[in-house]
Amino acid sequence: MQWFGHFAVTRESTHRKGAKALSQFAFVNRDRCWEELEWKGKHGQSPAVVATKLHYFRDLDVLETVENFLEYVPDFWSSDELANSIKDGEILQIDEEYFVDQFLYLMYEENSKDAWHVVEDFLMDGQFSSLCQHLLIHLDEERLLGFLNSLGKLINPTMQCKELTFPCCWLEVLLPGHYDHISLDDLVFLNCVIAKGRQLWRLMNDEEQHEEWGQMEELLKD
Template structure:
């Protein structure tokens, strides 16, 4: 059985130092496996996961956000990729802003067309033929322009042609109107959208500089110490400890703290067969710890630097996730896990509470009926939200059926595989077999990060 250690013990108790030492050795080996997976083919995915986590940062003032991305635009090579992608965003989302620049710089279009007579045909061709749904290229812009009032000037024209001229205006011409359009857009657009669209295309040197600058602009609040949001750990890390950590270490931290399930799937790809075998062996030979042993292990982590403490607790939670992914294959194995770890549970659509000893207790009071009604409302909201994240589930076949979204289909799957309300989240939502490893390892992570790192 996998031990979850979801509660901080009241006292230290007697500690088996050999058992603690053995677990530390296992975590060292697990770190080596993770590094090998990320190094041998998984680097791009791991960087993409880090950018995704960073995009969830929410403690940024709009003006600071603008300055952050302006700093990025001024970096070497950013003219080639960042500026081009940012302008593409502006053209797609705020075409009227690009049009206002065109209206003042009409000679740009004249010069563009004069360069080659065929460009006129290229620009204003590609109208939709019979059976096609929409115009293409410049024809779409011309159709839109004609659709709007004829006295409207270029501001209303959605121009989706070549952008090299606009980049020139920004950098060579230093055209203030163009920079104003960019600055306004950077303040209005959501940080998450900008980050997801731009950061993944940065080289590692610029990405690290971006993260260091971001850290200086973040001021974590009281909610962060309570881990109120999934991004809190990275906000605290960037704001106070970014100078103590390399990009490699940050990528590894993000893998085990925020992207454990994705890391598990990556490791199970064919090209990582060796690493998967090593990790399977580690999980199989994982030694048992008492509450006192585990408490001593956490205290050892606390004696390290903040980033290291995050790393070791994160790796420990990921090892637990791996063990749960191997264990949670049937309803019986899951319920045995719940009982062994003192987790109260209620079978979904059964509504009988199962106590720590495994016996059921019926719910008959009015209060309980009201609670179940509230739970049902929460469940529908939670189910809708969780379906959006179902793409990375451990049980692909089950998830494909769940994606159909039918109530009957969902009940049929859950009756075969099992779905439960758990005391770990106050019975607020049902958890099926595919989600239990992620949920319980995350519960472990939150308990011990809050106790060891965010008090």
């Protein structure tokens, strides 16, 4: 009930989150669903009263009301009011594990086309660099190398990258020609040399970093 309990207190001008959706829908459709609102007091509140005194909604029995809406007001759950209250995704923070499990169920058990379309739209509309930062960290070494190998088959280096105009160009040049016989350690080390060259040089010349330098020598031998 966390989502639907954010009714305005005294001097607040609006409800928030699911409470806003519930109150808006109830007002617009008061002729057929106002009676489904359950109140904690001895008597209910009329639309005219709570329209001017929003904090009276705090007397609403949220649990009983939501249960009534589930049974008797099914169109609320597909309404614009509810959709607008959840479109920013904040509702997912209430129980992330639950929502992830439900989404995976829709994808793999129900094979829901809508769920797969959401995934496809996310991947197609997102920036490649942002997707990599959020998704690649979840891959183990074997899958990460497999992804890079697949990427190598698709990359067609531009002239700027062939001339190594930008530091990131090494990936576009290296992968297409060597994706099938380069190790993940090689890629990580090369990325370190190119992206963090100065820090690596300081590490190699720091006499106090004997252990790290020894590890670096072993890596270079391999």
